[in-house]
Amino acid sequence: MNFTDILRLPCPGENDYAALPIYMQRLAEDIEAKMLAQRAAIALETNPPTLVQLGPQSAIGPFGTSSIAQLTLQNNSTIFSNYTITPPGSFGGRPQLSPSPGNTFNSAGVWYIGFCIIGYVAVGAVTNDSNRLVRAQVGKGTSSGTTTIESFGRRINAESTIATEYFTGQTTVMIDNEFTKYSVDMVLTHANAASNMTLPANGVLFWCTRLGSTENIEVV
């Protein structure tokens, strides 16, 4: 049996004609294996692991300037996901925004994650130029605690005549092969001394999607 130079597909030599069925079976199986590898690589591009959540189901607050609101979205806030996490942990394998390790990412790679705060509202007066802040931290659990891999967020200032705010933030982060140790810790604060603030139900849009591998991939 001979083989092609690059893909190593079999082709019969002059002594192989009696074994044509075996040759054709092996060729068919090799073609199938290589083509399925190509399709898997294409699917990583056209159907990457993606999660979109809109929550929480109930409003948070009203809360004052000394409070920190933890933004954690549960299964019932998921409006789209096309992957599961392994091991499934406490959420049955469903990915979500969570400060607990292992609940968000399912694989190593470069991930794009982001959020939007929708309608964060002062229940009373607005302190002019006071800030509203989301601080997010992608952390990796270690034996000695949590190591911050990426910090990102958004801080805007309010206008005294407007009570309701919208703002967004996003980042890319590289997740290594210990992806079950990663978490996303997102908190919301404000400095509106004139009144408390409320994040309404469905006031957080969160998303993450895998952009690509951290390794060079070649399909042959």
Added chain:
Amino acid sequence: MPGQTPVLGIRYPLIGETVDATSFANFANDVNSAVITTQALATAALNRKECLVPMLTGVAITVAVETTVTFTNSGLENFNPFRDNDNMFNPASPTQITINTSGVYMIVAKDTGVDSFATMTSFRCLVYKNNIAQFGERRNEQDGSSNSIVETVQALLRCEVGDIITVKFLWNGTGGPATVSNFMSPALHVYRVCPL
């Protein structure tokens, strides 16, 4: 009965079967079909559903009145490209794009802002789906600046066929009506990240 591979069904003769022209033809046709399918997948990956449509600049926007932005695919300046490979933009309905293939989309309202006002205290750009606010940002000018704010907002949204995407501006300050700024290259860009 020939054998076949388990997934793609490429047929091959079994030992003891006569290998004839039909055996080779079946084999070649099955490989051909598999290659065509794979090529279609590759083409789709290289040509993902997308619409990049510029915003029509110079359109008046009254202070404190939220106004829907108008898009255009004609008379464009050379730094404003137009691309639409899924018929999402219809010039007859220039204030919206319509999703024609379901999926999760990246929605980007880029380089948005207004000009021609006296002072600005804030500018807000919100992206709507089916007339419900989805995401955006309001930026505050602490000292009532006379300079325009330029902002880009983006997010991933789940979209069904027929969903309508619009962009609305709201500014506060004095003077005006302001106009949609051409200081940068304001545009709406949507592209499909993955199927539902």
